[in-house]
Amino acid sequence: MTTTAATTSPAQLATPTDGPTADALLTVRDLTVLFDTPVGPRAAVDQVSFDVRHGEVLGLVGESGSGKSVTLASIMGLTRADTAAISGSAVLDGVDLISAGESVLRGVRGKDVGMVFQNPMTALNPVRSVGAQLADAIRLHDRRVSKTELRERSVAALAEVGVPAPEMRLGQYAHELSGGLQQRVAIAMALINDPRLVIADEPTTALDVTVQAQVLDLLLAARDRGTSIVVVTHDLGVLAEVADRVAVMYAGRIVEMGPVTGVIDRTGHPYTAGLRASLPRLEQRIERLTPIGGAPPLLVDRPGGCAFHPRCPIAGEICGTERPELIAAGADHRSACHRVEILRG
Amino acid sequence: MASSLAPAIPRRAAPLRSVQDLFHRYGAITVIPWAVLALIVLAAIAAPALPFYDPYTQNLSSAYLSIMGRDEAGTLHLLGTDTLGVDTLSQLLLGARLSLTIAIGSVLVSTVLGVALGVAAGYLGGIVDRIVVVLIDVSLAVPRVLFMIPVVAVLGSSLWLLILLIGVTGWVVFARVVRAQVLTLRRRDYVDAAVMMGSGHLAVMVRHILPNLHGTILVLASLDLGAVIVMEAGLSYLGLGVQPPDTSWGLMIEQAQEYIVTDPRLLLVPSIALVTLVLAINLGTRPFTAELRPTRRRRGPVPIALGA
């Protein structure tokens, strides 16, 4: 029942305030990443705030220029400090990753947080065997592990992600494996130290659809074991398959956030709605698609007011001048749109 | 996935409006060598028009004049005279003319030959490639200068022969690097698109492959220029290059050896000139060879590993 929520005053700001939410594993507040451009500093990520709750899959969806990958990279300290100015906080277990030093981050990466990247071929070291890399992942965080235990845990990790003949794989190299297997190995590496959180950046984009389905299954299995997952993707279908909650990013900001059914079914933002409407459906042939006009803005060329307004079918005057903040649009569902009632009504 | 690594609309380079802009854009370390090079080249070209220019007339009675010395006729010799009374500055200029001619000429020959073979081998593949590769391997087995010695001994050392010889023995580097690059370029889809329009092999090589090799060719030519100048000096030093009464800096150095104690000027003048020229070339071509140097992390809009 959304009508009740929609009748609450639009001025009621529901943005998360300072402290971390009680049941959140990762709390990101006001994350801002500025890059130097020929026209001055620009925010690739602009005051982004969200929580990742325990045992959930959060989908971060957006297109080019949305800032979704930069967001992840900044949280994990992978953006180069000399090119980006990062502010805000990302608190995991009481530790703010943004202000933490490299040594703290190194302790977190691979142990508390596992990372899976888009192209497994580049994520795996081509000159080290699979077994060596898995062992590295373990040993980096625990020097005292014995060789036997390293081997056992590596084999177990590979088996858990469905790699056939895991003992044999230990001696193989990345190029000997298919794309799907490589991604499984990459996921095994991310999971091997039992992290609380897994961050996956476009984990299925480079894969065939049948393999993609298997990889998504793996992520869900990890979630069922209690790991929280953040999946960054441009594919709404991936969200529909695995996400519990979704944050939609556009031009560096979160424009909509809420449970996946809410965002997809009763969307509160014209961008999300437009995206949904423009995609062809497998189940049924549509005569004609309705694309969103224009293109996602470049970092250096963002419109004033609401960044989406030039492409928005329901844009009003206020949209060109005033930037919308996230306001309530349903149960646990927020949207940054001045005209959200029009979508609902 | 959308290529979020696409560059933002590149800033159109602001036109250069003054000498200061030049310094600002390229830095003194590049602009000063350019000035030096320009000076040397201009001097070399203009030499015969200069009033004092006379690199041949001997005058034994005014041999070994030092810098700014005057001979018995009252003529001022800015850099003195040599063992036979010939004006040193004129010799320097003559040397410059000859060295630069040989250098530019032979680099041109190497470039044309090497690029043509490299492109043909890389693009056409098959037997053409195999032949070129064999030629490359054979050429690499024979040391360049060593090969030139007997040839010059037999055929003499005219200017044209030197240019041809140095040029023809220098093609290998060009061919190898160009071939490797062409192997990458020919897999670009725009090459396929050109084929689908009905373009023949030659048209594709000229219109699509060659223009995309500009940068590479420039880099190789810059590096080769400096090397060839030194090589020519070396050959002349060995007596295989320029012959008297003509002179080159290499020859001047060779002749000055025995007088190193009595008149170090005779050695210093051509040596300093040689070092200056090669340094100017190497520093002046730095902007072109920028890609070869490991870069420090720089500020600017950044494509990060994970895309945007």
Added chain:
Amino acid sequence: MADREIVEVQDLTKDFRRGRGPITRAVRGVSFGIRPGETVALVGESGCGKSTTARLVARLLRPTSGRIVYDGVDVTRWSTHRMRPLRPMVQMVFQDSWSALDPRMTCRDIVAEPLRVQRRYGRAQRDRVDELLARVGLDGRYGDRKPATLSGGQRQRLSIARALALQPRLLILDEPVSALDASIQAQIVTLFQDLQRDLGIAYLFISHDLAVVRHLADRVLVMYLGQVVEEGLAEAVFGAPRHPYTHGLLAAVPVDHPAARGRGPGRLAIGEPADPMHPPSGCVYRTRCYRVADECAHARPMLLGPADHREACAFPLPRPLAELRGLAR
């Protein structure tokens, strides 16, 4: 006459070998034709040979065996020179717009090049370039700029403009929208539809994205390991596919809506696509097939059935799409 296929390929086979190494058979025994104005789609996963097939149809590659026929003429072994007058008939739009456009040429030059190569000069050329840019929705102001200044979607439009320059009868589209943002994909797909409506061009559409294929294709060929395993009218193949691989593909496409999650038959394609260098004996799909039987290892099944829907399987099973997608009530 009007019904003759623009391009027909018969029993195409293409082998690749690295140096003196083992031979990989990328395409084995593929046959189909494309009639004027229709859209034929090749679908399949990596290693299935659809891109290689596309390049064979484009005559960018020569087949190891089989025939390629352009407008009734066998051009399989024709030289580059001989092909030239026929080239305008079949043009191609590539997946990677970075690689497809020469970075040193201006946009106008890129579109004008086919005209120049085919010797169509002068004012006619200039006007035609303007017309093409307008037709694909590119602002004329981009004419003098280099492709690097264009966005991904715009570069694809430029590629399309170039491909249309010679008035082709068939456009081969090799994953033309896969590299584009979701919101731009729809724009380009709509552009393809408009062009087909206005110009009557036929398309050979290569894609791994089944939803887009469903939207555009008249006929579909499903490929696996170089072979066509199921083919027919799009409505038939999508509506009630019969080959277990097609079942697997359709079941694996992510759901549209979270409510449909987990309601489908699950993963019907086991493991990964087989290695083209070491294809299984008999039916090449048997190592992944959820309905595999002993006989499948013995003989390679041939394509059986009427022209509007046939499959290469010893034990085909029609399954409605709704059931595969977990939507059957």
